[in-house]
Amino acid sequence: KAGVTQTPRYLIKTRGQQVTLSCSPISGHRSVSWYQQTPGQGLQFLFEYFSETQRNKGNFPGRFSGRQFSNSRSEMNVSTLELGDSALYLCASSPQESTDTQYFGPGTRLTVL
Amino acid sequence: KQEVTQIPAALSVPEGENLVLNCSFTDSAIYNLQWFRQDPGKGLTSLLLIQSSQREQTSGRLNASLDKSSGRSTLYIAASQPGDSATYLCAVASLWGSSYKLIFGSGTRLLVRP
Numbered sequence: 001k002a003g004v005t006q007t008p009r010y011l012i013k014t015r016g017q018q019v020t021l022s023c024s025p026i027s028g029h030r031s032v033s034w035y036q037q038t039p040g041q042g043l044q045f046l047f048e049y050f051s052e053t054q055r056n057k058g059n060f061p062g063r064f065s066g067r068q069f070s071n072s073r074s075e076m077n078v079s080t081l082e083l084g085d086s087a088l089y090l091c092a093s094s095p096q097e098s099t100d101t102q103y104f105g106p107g108t109r110l111t112v113l
Numbered sequence: 114k115q116e117v118t119q120i121p122a123a124l125s126v127p128e129g130e131n132l133v134l135n136c137s138f139t140d141s142a143i144y145n146l147q148w149f150r151q152d153p154g155k156g157l158t159s160l161l162l163i164q165s166s167q168r169e170q171t172s173g174r175l176n177a178s179l180d181k182s183s184g185r186s187t188l189y190i191a192a193s194q195p196g197d198s199a200t201y202l203c204a205v206a207s208l209w210g211s212s213y214k215l216i217f218g219s220g221t222r223l224l225v226r227p
Contacts, residue, residue, distance in 0.1 A: 045216070099213050
């Protein structure tokens with residue numbers, strides 16, 4: 001089976017712009033979670049989607065949003081980018097529950113200038 | 114509020130040594146605990162998952178233990194190899210709202226010297 005794929009792998013944006021990141025889970029996996037990884041804060045949970053519904057959300061401002069499509073592919077969007085949004089954004093998929101073993105993609109490195 | 118701590122933050126050992134990585138958590142009400150490995154600039158690879166009712170899990174040269182009552186887990190790596198060099202992260206699945214989320218420690222950066 002193909003692993004979790006994320007596109008794009010690298011992205012450079014300027015403050016105030018918006019960005020959309022994409023994640024394709026492992027075939028058959030229905031749960032997709034998003035995480036932000038920074039040197040200062042480490043890995044932090046953003047949100048989880050299951051069957052096109054947001055099942056859980058972390059402590060991030062409303063500028064961070066996401067969605068999941070009927071084929072389980074997921075996108076996350078960050079509007080009005082700030083310098084502090086520079087991070088590695090990781091997507092993970094699991095068969096049903098977020099408590100199942102999570103399989104991570106390679107991440108999207110976002111740099112905000 | 115669940116907090117996960119990993120000690121040490123960094124570790125350098127000669128090849129062949131057996132080593133132990135530590136993970137502690139403040140709230141024992143966890144669903145499970147997972148150990149991951151992350152290579153520089155890459156995503157995470159799941160190594161072991163221990164359910165809250167289990168005491169340990171083994172995979173090859175890796176053995177992870179869980180003591181929920183004391184809020185501790187250890188990852189034991191036998192006969193370390195240079196290819197084991199990576200950052201090791203533990204994460205606990207804790208209740209958040211009506212579902213669970215993973216809360217990660219800050220990781221232990223391991224260097225195995227040839």
